[in-house]
Amino acid sequence: MELVAHFLGSEGARMIVGLIGVIALVSVNALFLIWMERKVSAHMQLRPGPMEVGWHGAIQTVADAVKLMGKELITPEEVDKPIFWLAPIVIFLPVLLSFLVIPFSETWIIKDLNVGIILILGFSTLAVLAILMAGWSSNNKYSVFGAIRSVAQNVAYEIPLLITVMSIILMVGSFKLSDIVAAQSRYWFVAVQPLAFILYIICATAETNRAPFDLPEAESELVAGFHTEYTGMRFALFFLAEYTNMFIVAAVATVLFLGGWRGPFLPGVIWFLLKVYAIIFVLMWFRWTFPRVRFDQLVTFAWKILIPLAFVNLLITAFVLKLR
Amino acid sequence: MMSYFKEIAVGLWSLLAGMAVTIRYFVKPIVTVQYPREKLHMTPRYRGYPQFVIDPETKTHKCIACEMCARICPSQLITVEGTKFPGEKQKRATKYLHEHQYCSLCGLCVEVCPTSALEFSQEYRLAGYHREDCVIDHLPLLQKRQKALNLPVTPIPTVAEIEAAIAAEAAAKEAKAKAAAEAKAAEAKEAPAKEDQEVKE
Numbered sequence: 003m004e005l006v007a008h009f010l011g012s013e014g015a016r017m018i019v020g021l022i023g024v025i026a027l028v029s030v031n032a033l034f035l036i037w038m039e040r041k042v043s044a045h046m047q048l049r050p051g052p053m054e055v056g057w058h059g060a061i062q063t064v065a066d067a068v069k070l071m072g073k074e075l076i077t078p079e080e081v082d083k084p085i086f087w088l089a090p091i092v093i094f095l096p097v098l099l100s101f102l103v104i105p106f107s108e109t110w111i112i113k114d115l116n117v118g119i120i121l122i123l124g125f126s127t128l129a130v131l132a133i134l135m136a137g138w139s140s141n142n143k144y145s146v147f148g149a150i151r152s153v154a155q156n157v158a159y160e161i162p163l164l165i166t167v168m169s170i171i172l173m174v175g176s177f178k179l180s181d182i183v184a185a186q187s188r189y190w191f192v193a194v195q196p197l198a199f200i201l202y203i204i205c206a207t208a209e210t211n212r213a214p215f216d217l218p219e220a221e222s223e224l225v226a227g228f229h230t231e232y233t234g235m236r237f238a239l240f241f242l243a244e245y246t247n248m249f250i251v252a253a254v255a256t257v258l259f260l261g262g263w264r265g266p267f268l269p270g271v272i273w274f275l276l277k278v279y280a281i282i283f284v285l286m287w288f289r290w291t292f293p294r295v296r297f298d299q300l301v302t303f304a305w306k307i308l309i310p311l312a313f314v315n316l317l318i319t320a321f322v323l324k325l326r
Numbered sequence: 327m328m329s330y331f332k333e334i335a336v337g338l339w340s341l342l343a344g345m346a347v348t349i350r351y352f353v354k355p356i357v358t359v360q361y362p363r364e365k366l367h368m369t370p371r372y373r374g375y376p377q378f379v380i381d382p383e384t385k386t387h388k389c390i391a392c393e394m395c396a397r398i399c400p401s402q403l404i405t406v407e408g409t410k411f412p413g414e415k416q417k418r419a420t421k422y423l424h425e426h427q428y429c430s431l432c433g434l435c436v437e438v439c440p441t442s443a444l445e446f447s448q449e450y451r452l453a454g455y456h457r458e459d460c461v462i463d464h465l466p467l468l469q470k471r472q473k474a475l476n477l478p479v480t481p482i483p484t485v486a487e488i489e490a491a492i493a494a495e496a497a498a499k500e501a502k503a504k505a506a507a508e509a510k511a512a513e514a515k516e517a518p519a520k521e522d523q524e525v526k527e
Contacts, residue, residue: 046348048357291348292341307334 020112024101032245033063035282042286073234078141081231085139090232090239093132096125097246104253105179107263107270118179119167122254126209129247130156133211133218136240137228148227151297152211152218158304159208159215165312166201169319170258183262192259197315199259201308203281206251207288208300210244214292215300222294252281374447375426376436378468386480387468388443389419395435395444401428404435409483412494419465420483426452427460 037052037060044051052059077086103118105111115121130152137149171177173195174185185191192199208215219227229240256262256277263270265277295303359366368374378387391408403425408417436444454460465482472479483491 042352045356046352048351048354050356050358050360053360287345287348287352291344 016112020102024098024112027101028098028242028246028249031249032242033067035245035248036063036066036241038279038282039286039289042283043290046287046290067238070238071235075236076231076233078231080141082139082141085135086231089132089136089139090236090243092135093129093243094239094246096128097243097250100125100250103179104250105183105257105262106274108180110271111180114178114180117177119171119177119182119254119258122250123164123167126247126250127156127160129243132243133228136232137218140228140231142231144224144226145228145230148218148220148224148230151220152228154297155208155211155215155217155300158301159205159308162201162304162308162312163205163209165309165316166198166205167258169195169198169312169316172316172319172323179257179262182257183264186261186264190259190261190264195259195315195319197311199255201312201315202255202258203284204308206255207285208304209251210247210285212244212248212285213289214295216289216294217297217300220294248282248285249278252278252285255281368448368450370448372446372448372450373431373433374449375424375429375431375452375462376433376444377447377462377471378422378464379443379445380468380471380475380477385472385477387419387464388441389422389464390441390443391417391419392440394438394440398434398438400432400434401430403428409488409491410495411483411491412498418483420488422464424462424464425460426462427457 040062041051041058050058052062055062055065077083100122102112103115103121105114133152134149137145137147137152140146170182170191173191174182176182176185211218217227218224219229221227224230229237232240253274256274260277260281262277263274265273268276378389380386381388389406389408391406393406393408396402396404396406405421405423405425406419407421408419410417431446433446436446452460465480469479469482
């Protein structure tokens with residue numbers, strides 16, 4: 003009995019409960035986001051969207067997920083088998099790991115690492131590696147095109163993203179996510195860093211490979227880009243990773259700019275999720291408004307506009323902090 | 327340098343303008359109709375297949391089986407049969423078939439009808455499994471519509487009734503012919519007598 007009590011209070015139990023919670027959250031979040039995406043897109047096009055399964059089609063995605071699980075896992079003959087098999091796992095694991103440090107509320111955080119933001123940024127970059135693996139191993143020219151675009155796109159958006167985050171880190175003086183939230187007790191950072199917020203949202207859209215920066219998938223040009231050859235649950239893992247990635251970039255934006263779990267009346271978790279889904283709604287709003295940019299347009303935009311603006315923002319931040 | 331900032335400002339403004347359009351549409355009511363559960367109201371001038379007009383006075387159809395529609399129809403898809411029933415002044419339709427699978431909805435039958443007995447219906451669900459499903463039998467259709475409107479239902483004459491009516495008609499004709507013949511004979515009898523008188527005079 004004492005042993006059980008000791009185990010429940012230990013770090014290990016926290017990790018296990020956290021992992022189970024995260025896996026549950028990831029699945030439910032992906033199912034909800036796909037439904038939300040379909041509803042948002044439908045209403046922007048004056049359609050009702052899914053209406054048949056459940057209340058306003060609410061469990062339509064559950065039916066879709068069951069269908070995907072029942073599908074055959076096809077491995078084409080000429081693919082590079084070990085890498086082809088590994089890519090969906092590599093894209094999904096870092097996404098799962100990023101949840102380790104996200105502070106849902108003051109107490110709801112699995113492990114408050116002192117390098118939290120670096121861990122998230124580092125692991126999210128691994129997704130590009132997985133896309134490259136998937137595209138290369140598929141032995142399909144469209145997949146390779148998608149993968150190459152993804153890598154080049156990564157070079158374009160990752161730099162302004164990091165510089166933007168750096169200006170927030172300068173203000174707080176800590177990489178710990180809970181410290182960043184604690185520093186916003188008086189005002190949200192979006193009030194003092196509006197340019198950084200806009201830059202971050204743009205880079206986050208590119209990070210999640212969503213329209214208008216969905217070049218690696220580009221369904222009108224490249225069939226389905228890097229996941230053209232994937233079927234069944236392997237394809238579902240890519241899909242799951244994409245929507246979970248959306249949650250993570252929105253959560254990071256909430257922590258960095260919107261005061262994390264802080265808010266009146268409601269408990270912290272509710273405030274956190276409200277802010278996250280509000281940002282996700284904006285990302286969906288982008289997707290159904292803007293046409294896809296061409297490849298050179300993306301690189302030009304990132305190098306000529308985003309990076310200079312991010313640097314200017316960083317310099318001004320540093321200057322103001324020094325003067326104070 | 328100024329053009330660089332101007333480009334950024336104009337670009338940002340155009341992005342915001344685009345987002346304003348989509349969010350306006352996002353809050354607009356949807357236009358999709360969930361078809362089997364909701365149906366659109368057809369406009370009054372929609373041209374479905376032709377059907378009988380329900381006469382507001384007699385609450386029944388006005389067809390006198392003159393076969394004008396059958397004759398003018400370019401696809402010759404209308405079959406009309408009619409009989410004069412005893413005690414009625416005009417013929418009345420006993421059968422009206424419209425083979426809608428051949429119909430081009432030209433509307434000549436509606437135009438030509440001397441009693442304005444035809445109109446276009448509002449019906450658009452015309453799919454069927456067989457060619458026979460497309461044949462529209464107007465008299466049962468009229469009964470169905472009368473039932474829906476709570477009007478007295480016009481009975482469809484049975485074959486026996488039609489035969490009886492034809493027989494009665496024939497008998498009446500025969501009787502008339504006989505009467506006419508008798509009248510003529512009587513006249514013929516009288517005529518020579520007159521002649522005789524004239525001769526006498």
